[in-house]
Amino acid sequence: MGKADKVILMDEEVNRIITLCGKDWAKIGTEFIFLGGKAECENCKIKKACLRLREGAKYKIVGLRDGAVQDCPLHDEGVVAVEVVELPIIALVDSKIAVEGTKFHYEEKKCDIFNCSMYSLCHPVELNNGETVVVEKVIGDAPEQCQKGYSVVVAELRRVEN
Known part of the structure; x- marks a missing residue:
């Protein structure tokens, strides 16, 4: 799968973006505004997966991906892969x-x-x-x-x- 896969969701074509989010709030339906990277992200090996979202945009988690929990300096429980869509x-x-x-x-x-x-x-x-x-x-x-x-x-x- 690529960065953004087009899928049909509720009779509309939307772009799902695979990204990482804190394990403790990785639940379908969670909405958040992406505030951008922090200083702790600068030397992180997986920052490209986290920082692919548009700063200031609002997203909703629409799917959970299988995969291991990754260590993160910002999230005590680590991060996991999720599928999100940008909300209107x-x-x-x-x-x-x-x-x-x-x-x-x-x-x-x-x-x-x-x-x-x-x-x-x-x-x-x-x-x-x-x-x-x-x-x-x-x-x-x-x-x-x-x-x-x-x-x-x-x-x-x-x-x-x-």
Whole structure:
């Protein structure tokens, strides 16, 4: 098997990525955001298997691989091989560009209303300004009216490699 094998999962084609994760949380259904490597990873023999994920992206474990537990300086119980998929990004998008298949460069909304219930949807932690994304699916109306007056809808986004 290669780095990312295409498989059918819930009637959709997705890329499964084989990587390593802490043995103590290697369970199907576990979701996590990959934060990148640490200083302890620099001299590790198996770092390529761990660091193949996109920093800041959210993943879900969809399969467990047979194999030995590997020693890891960050995980006391060691690491094991798992299959993960990158999860879509749920965000508020300008209603004018919220059409399935639309590709655009993500730009954070200029907003200083930090206690707004929609703030995290307007500022998804998985995205950086300038990243290219495509609207996979328009989910529906925003949960409430934007306090800044933006016309936005909830959409499922996917990163596009530049």
